[in-house]
Amino acid sequence: MLKKIIQIFEVIAKQLAVAFFFACFLIVIVNLLWGDKLNLYVSLVNSIAIVEKSDSNDSNEVTSFDSIKKRLVNYPKWGTIWATLKIPSINVEAPVYHGDTLEIIQYGIGHYAGSYFPGEGASIIFAAHNSREHFMRLPQLKIGEKVIVEATYGTYTYEVYDTKIIKDTDTESLKIQTDEEILMMYTCYPVNVIGHKDKRYLVYAKLVGEEHEN
Amino acid sequence: MKTRIKIILNYLSKFLLSIVVLGFVLLATLRLTFFNESYMLKQFEKTGYFDQLTEEILNKMSNYIIQSGLEKEVLEDIYTKDMIKEDMHTVITALYHNQSMKIDTSKLKQNLENNVDSYLEKNNIKVDDQEALDRFVDQIADVYESKVNLSGSLNTIQKIVVKIIPFINIGLIITGIAIVALALFVKRYLKEDIITIPFLTTGILILVGCYFFNSKINVNNILIWNEEISSFLTAVLSKLISQLKITAIILMIVAILKTVLSKLFSFHK
Numbered sequence: 001m002l003k004k005i006i007q008i009f010e011v012i013a014k015q016l017a018v019a020f021f022f023a024c025f026l027i028v029i030v031n032l033l034w035g036d037k038l039n040l041y042v043s044l045v046n047s048i049a050i051v052e053k054s055d056s057n058d059s060n061e062v063t064s065f066d067s068i069k070k071r072l073v074n075y076p077k078w079g080t081i082w083a084t085l086k087i088p089s090i091n092v093e094a095p096v097y098h099g100d101t102l103e104i105i106q107y108g109i110g111h112y113a114g115s116y117f118p119g120e121g122a123s124i125i126f127a128a129h130n131s132r133e134h135f136m137r138l139p140q141l142k143i144g145e146k147v148i149v150e151a152t153y154g155t156y157t158y159e160v161y162d163t164k165i166i167k168d169t170d171t172e173s174l175k176i177q178t179d180e181e182i183l184m185m186y187t188c189y190p191v192n193v194i195g196h197k198d199k200r201y202l203v204y205a206k207l208v209g210e211e212h213e214n
Numbered sequence: 215m216k217t218r219i220k221i222i223l224n225y226l227s228k229f230l231l232s233i234v235v236l237g238f239v240l241l242a243t244l245r246l247t248f249f250n251e252s253y254m255l256k257q258f259e260k261t262g263y264f265d266q267l268t269e270e271i272l273n274k275m276s277n278y279i280i281q282s283g284l285e286k287e288v289l290e291d292i293y294t295k296d297m298i299k300e301d302m303h304t305v306i307t308a309l310y311h312n313q314s315m316k317i318d319t320s321k322l323k324q325n326l327e328n329n330v331d332s333y334l335e336k337n338n339i340k341v342d343d344q345e346a347l348d349r350f351v352d353q354i355a356d357v358y359e360s361k362v363n364l365s366g367s368l369n370t371i372q373k374i375v376v377k378i379i380p381f382i383n384i385g386l387i388i389t390g391i392a393i394v395a396l397a398l399f400v401k402r403y404l405k406e407d408i409i410t411i412p413f414l415t416t417g418i419l420i421l422v423g424c425y426f427f428n429s430k431i432n433v434n435n436i437l438i439w440n441e442e443i444s445s446f447l448t449a450v451l452s453k454l455i456s457q458l459k460i461t462a463i464i465l466m467i468v469a470i471l472k473t474v475l476s477k478l479f480s481f482h483k
Contacts, residue, residue, distance in 0.1 A: 008477045012470055018225070019414030022232050026419060042430045048438050102277035129280040194283045194339060195346030196353050 065119050065153040065212050072117050072153065083118070083151040085109050085126065090137040096149065100127045109134060115176055115184075118149050118156035119210060122178040126185045130197075135187035139163075139201050147183060147205045154212040158183045158205035165189055168198050181207040224404050231396045231408065232415035238389040239416055239461060245382050247454055249375065251310040254450075258302060261449040266442040267302075268295045271361045275354050282350050288333050292325040293358060301362045312376045315363050319355040326351050364439055407476065413469035420462035424455050 030038075061074040063082060076082035076098040083096040100110030105128055111117075112125035128134040141147075147158040166173045166186075174184055182204060189201035247253050258264060272289065279286050301317045308315045330351070334341060341347055360366075397408045427433075433451050437444045 004477070004481055008474055011477060012473055015410045015469070015473060016414060018228075019232075019411050019418055022229050022411070022415040023418040023422065025229075026233070026415075027422065045431050045436070048436055103273075106277065106280060131280050188281045190343075192283070193343045193346050194334070194341050194350075195343060196278070196282060196349035197346060198349065 063152050067212060070119065070121055072120065075117075076152075078113070079104055081108070082111070083149050086148040086150065087141065087145070088148075089142070089145040090140050092134070092137065094128070094134055096126065096151075100125075105129055105134075109185075116178075116181075118151055118181070118183075118207075119154060119212070121181045123176045124181070124183045125174055125176075126183065128185075128187055130187045130189070130191040130201075135185070135201075136191050138185065138187050138203060139189065139191060141203055146208075147185070147203075149183070154210060156207060156211075157209035159208045160203055160205045162204040164202050164204075166200050166202055168200055170200070173202055183207070220404060224400070224406050227396055227400045227404065228406075228408075228411045229415075231393065231400065231412040232419075234389050234392040234396060235412045236416045236419055238386065238393060239420070239465075241382050241385045241389060243454070243458060243461065245379075245386065247450075247457070249310075249379050249382060251306055255303060255306055257450050257453070258306075258446065259299075261446050263442060263446045264295055264299055264302070266445065267298055267361060268293075270440070270442055271298070271358055274357050274361060278350070278353055278357070284330065284333060284350075288326065288329040289354070290329065292329060292354075293322050297321070298362060305363045305368065309368055309372045309375060310379070312372065315366075315368055315372070317359055317362055319359055322358055323351050323355050326354055364443065367439060407472070409472050410469045413465040413472075417462040417466035417469070420458050420465075424459050424462070427455060 063076050064073045065071075066073050078099050080098055081095040082098055084093060085096050086093050095108040096111055097104045097108050098111050098113065100112045104110050109126050109128045112127065115125040116122035118124060130136045130138070141160055141163065143160055143162070145160050147160065149156045149158070164173065168188075174186070183206075184202060184204055186200045186202040188197040189199040190197060191201070271293070275289050276286055279289065304317055305315050307313070330347065333339075400406050400408045433448055433455075436448055436451075438447065
């Protein structure tokens with residue numbers, strides 16, 4: 001009986017060895033012929049495998065301002081509050097978030113991430129809903145009135161110099177430039193219409209004062 | 215010399231049979247999973263995709279409420295999970311049969327319009343710009359449609375699926391014929407066992423392939439289109455790998471059992 005069992009094991013072992021040899025041979029051939037392509041496909045798939053880093057190191061990084069380079073050091077994280085917008089003449093005081101998606105501007109003023117920050121000497125774009133807490137009274141803002149941005153790294157004062165009503169598809173009126181610091185704020189218009197508004201009320205303000213935190 | 219030729223032919227046939235069996239198993243697995251409409255629909259159900267989508271659609275629609283001047287209550291019950299399932303069914307069926315993936319949002323629009331009318335009447339609000347309201351309704355319907363059919367991205371997938379399925383079917387036929395032909399050749403002319411080595415080889419290759427896949431590809435962190443689809447794809451891929459591993463183990467067990475039983479019968483003779 002034992003002899004028979006050993007014989008069976010011997011046969012199985014031989015067949016496993018042959019199968020293993022065939023498998024290795026095929027793997028070598030596949031690797032030689034298509035190894036580079038396989039590695040390319042693997043790296044392509046892994047490029048859409050997003051691994052979130054832990055936030056433990058980021059919590060200590062404070063946003064500050066480099067007055068020589070006129071640029072921020074440690075930009076705010078996406079979706080976080082980095083300033084308060086104050087417009088005394090129309091009773092607006094609201095947090096400013098980095099990012100301007102529909103999800104973000106439910107909670108405050110959205111800062112378009114493709115624009116610059118106060119102090120950097122270029123275009124800054126803020127967007128918000130025309131709700132009571134945010135930009136419902138934006139169309140009441142007059143030329144010469146002040147807008148204050150209290151950022152975590154300094155306070156910046158702007159003076160309104162122009163307003164206009166644009167189509168929601170008009171991006172020309174919101175062009176990013178680096179010649180001077182202009183704050184552009186917009187909201188859906190008309191503010192008191194029920195439904196989807198296809199216009200935007202846009203306010204332009206230029207920098208008239210700044211105080212940096214040291 | 216004849217014995218040598220017979221041995222070479224024997225191993226060559228079994229090698230070719232191994233490749234063909236592997237091809238058949240992989241093609242059959244693909245055809246019964248990713249390229250199978252009812253399987254994918256079942257997976258949507260099993261992975262909780264519809265529950266996630268129901269919630270996500272409401273979240274997306276809510277983003278348009280503030281700017282509309284209306285309240286969130288106008289979105290209540292304008293769609294149901296069953297509506298989503300039905301529309302997904304339409305989209306997936308269209309995907310596999312090369313049909314239009316447009317879904318009918320008329321019922322959703324009607325429900326929304328009714329809710330808006332009730333809200334306006336309850337709050338005594340007069341609508342000055344009916345067009346703005348109509349645009350809002352269309353916008354909400356677009357949100358629903360784009361979440362269900364992934365903003366038309368499935369059109370690209372449809373083109374690929376529709377091209378690949380016939381190739382898989384032809385591949386299955388060819389590999390099936392090849393298996394039968396090689397098996398007959400080995401059995402009749404070489405009088406050798408046709409199952410053991412091909413099944414063992416296929417099993418080993420599948421297990422190695424699965425190990426390679428799991429070690430090289432970060433399946434659990436794949437992010438494509440949105441979180442709901444990513445979770446769904448991750449779950450389906452993980453299940454596919456598990457099924458392949460089980461298939462491989464079954465093939466190897468069948469091969470070993472076949473050898474054991476053959477040997478036992480030969481001892482009794």
